[in-house]
Amino acid sequence: MIKTTQTILFFAIVVANSILFAGTANTCNQTCGAKHLQYPFGFSSGCPIRLNCTGNDTVSIGEFPVQSLTSDHVMxxxxxxxxxxxxxxxDLFSRNFAPTSQNGILLRDCETPVTSCPIPSTAVQTRFELKTCDSNRNKSDNVSCYSETRVEREFMDLRGLKGSGCGSLFSAIAVEMTGNGSAVTLDVQAVKLGWWLEGGCACSEKANCTVVTSPVNGRRGFRCWCLDGFVGDGFRDGFGCRREFVSATWGGTTRVGILVGGVAAGASLTISVGLICCFIRRRSKLKNQKRNRQRLCEATGISIPIYPYKEIERATNFFSDKxxxxxxxxxxxxxxxxxxxxxVAIKRINHGATDSSEQVVNEIxxxxxxxxxxxxxxxxxxxxKGEQILVYEFMPNGTLSQHLQRERSEGLNWPVRLTIATETAQAIAYLHSSINPPIYHRDIKSSNILLDYNFKSKVADFGLSTVGMTESSHISTAPQGTPGYLDPQYLQNFHLSDKCDVYSFGVVLVEIITGLKAVDYGRPQNEVNLAALATDRIGKGRLEEIIDPLLEAALNDEWALSSMHKVAELAFRCLTYDRDTRPSMMEVAAELEQIRLSRWAISSEENTTTSSDASRCGSSFTDPWLSEQSSPSSNSLLHHVHVVQ
Known part of the structure; x- marks a missing residue:
């Protein structure tokens, strides 16, 4: 009997859905090959928002392929x-869609540089490998970035774009913003379109309405989206919103409860049992959270937010490889x-990691x-659930190592590398000199230096860090760290001090100059260890032999060449075997800052009208900090980068 009831209910829903779709199915073709679009999108004249379907099953707007389509935008x-x-x-502006203000439109052939783009010029430059569009022009001085500067605007202004004095549309960068207005991700070679239907809110029950003012004709428009617990497109003329299926298992039989008129008594009982189970489960969950919070507070002496494991699973799509x-x-x-x-960035500690519990508590x-x-x-x-998970702020540009190894970009120019080195040194110096007792990181390496959307550096991974002893110069401990970065004197006598971090940072400085890995068995045997290779070449005055090929173009600049040699000399001192002859991190940070600022002294002498603010939003690609960026010899146009792979 129960099985028969389930079957009847299932077919009733199928029939009901067929009736709901019938109104639009006859007039709007929503299928393109294997792809089926949701209302109000489709491919025929009867569809409220008509897109194109090409012969290879590609959905497009004009000549531009559609990457994704959501309840509020089209990428x-x-x-x-x-x-x-x-x-x-x-083609990007119509009565039903237009680019949102969260875009930077890249334009060429401009009468004057366009300087209204809020996307940092560093972020743009490191993502684009510009080919020479005109052999008679410099390949970096003819692209400008345009965006809306008025925060109250939801969409871009077509008249403003066309009135910019530029002749060509080069490309675009779509920006995803956080709630506080800072950029989180940059989607290269993409533009985000907001969409709407014209008229007043014609949303179904259990749906919310977003009112939109069209930037094209100034008319009122709207979008619909279903409330939590409901699914569908939210539109009165579309599928509307229907409650999600609720299932529970009782007595070995799975029963489906659907909130429609005339629900069977068995299904009602199932829902009741399900609610009771939910109540018991939630009560137990709250007790566990309280117990975990208390246990963590006792271990660390610190109270931090504790997220339910299920939230972590949902946030990571069940720890998806993507x-x-x-x-x-x-x-x-x-x-x-x-x-x-x-x-956020979610670090899931390996179950088999040695002393992982101790390292988690230590890092917290x-x-x-x-x-x-x-x-x-x-x-x-x-x-x-036996898991140990740490949640950090999200750093969309990955690690310094990924950029030096060309895994996330075509590489970084010299001024950007020098700024990253300076900021990293300042952070380590803070740990050594501004904290009492001091903190020794013990695992300084390029893969632990993270970069935000503007390539600002942040040191991460404190799992091996330890508190230094103010009354002595070292702590006896077993050597721990990463091969290639470990202080050889520490390996020999097990004496840990702040100079161990200085040695590791010296390796990072050499990585920044050479673009080589700290340890690489693909190199000749006597060059496997980068620290040994670098000290040999620097000591013999042959630095040019190991400079990153990407930086070779910068060697024609007097300041760039001089500053590279100064940083190499500083790295050489950091890598000396005798720790007592190494500089402190405070000295390292001060010296790097002096080298970095020397650029502006030279720029001021050459051109007194040049601004010294490297973070200014204006974004024609003529920023003096970016002019050294060299491209690989190939003329491939661009490396498409998603911040979140």
Whole structure:
């Protein structure tokens, strides 16, 4: 009897859904090959928002392929093309969609540079490998970035774009913003379109309405989206919103409860039992959370947010490989969204990691006790179900190592590398000299230097860090760290001090100059260890032999060449065997800052009208800090980068 009831209910829903779709199915074709779009999108004249379906089952708007479609925007692929007429912008503006203000539109052939783009010029430059569009022009001085500067605007203004004095539409960068207005991700060669239907809110029951003012004709429009617990498109003329299926198992039989008129008594009982189970489960969950919080507080002396494990699973899509940012010796880091729109980095400690519990407690205790703009911020943790998970602020540009090894970009120019080195040194110096007792990181390496959307550096991974002893110069301990970065004197006598971090940072400086790995068995036997290779070449005055080929173009600049040699000499001193002859991190940070600022002294002498503010938003690609950026010899146009893979 129960089985028969389930079957009848299932077919009733199928029939009801067929009737609901019948109104639009006859007039709007929503299928393109294997792809089926949701109302109000489709491919025929009867569809409220009509898109194109090409022969290879590609959905497009004009000539631009559609990458994704959500309840509030359409992401469109906008490949970089040198001489695309600016009139092509018309395809991105219609009575039902337009680019949002969270875009930077890249334009060429401008009468004067456009300087209204809020996207940092560093972020743009490091993502684009510009080919020479015109052999008679410099390949970096003819691209400008345009965006809306008025924060109250939801969409871009077509008249403003066309009135910019530029002749060509080159490409675009779509930006995803956090709630506080800072950029989280940059989607290269893409433009985000907001969409709407014209008229007043014609949303179904159990749906919310977003009112939109069209930037094209100023008319009122709207979008619909279903409330939590309901599914559908939310539109009165579409599928509307229907409650999600609720299932529970009782007595070995699965029963489906659907909130429609005339629900069977058995299904009602199932729902009642399900509610009771939910209540008991929630009560037990709260007790566990309280117990975990108390246990963590006792171990660390610090109270931080504790996230339920289920939230962590949802945020990472059950630890999907697509959201994996990287894997280290002690855990794997995933990108995820907590609290709907907050991007975070979630580190899942390996179950088999030695002393992982101790390292988690150690990291929570140490990282929560310090505060510096170049140290990564710990947001919370999860310690349920035998899992040990740490939640950090999200750093969308990955690690310094990934950029030096060309894994996330075509490389970094010299001024950007020098700034990263300076900021990292300042963070380590803070740990050594501004904390009492001092903190020794013990695992300084390029893969533990994270980069935000503007390539600002933040030191991460405090799992091996320890508190120094103010009354002595060392601590006896077993050597721990990463091969290639470990202080050889520490390896020999087990004496840990602040100079161990100085040695490791010296290796990072050499990585920044050469672009080589700290240890690489693919190199000749006597060059496997980068520290040994670098000290040999620097000591013999042959630095040019190991400079990153990407930086060779910068060697024609007097300041760049001089500053590279100064940084190499500083790295040489950091890598000396006798720790007592190494500089302190305070001295290292001060010297790097002096080298970095010497650029502006030279610029001021050459051109007194040049601004010294490297972080200014204006973004024609003529920023003196970016002019050394060299491209690989190939003329490939661009490396398409998603911040979250």
């Amino acid at each position: 469109v692929h906008l490949p970089a093309v040198c001489d695309r007429p600016i009139e092509t912008l018309n 959201q994996r940012l990287g894997t280290g010796a002690y855990g794997t880091v995933y990108a995820g969204k907590l609290n709907s729109d907050e991007w 205790r140490l990282i929560s006790s310090v505060s510096h703009p170049n140290l990564v911020c710990l947001l919370g943790c999860s310690i349920e």
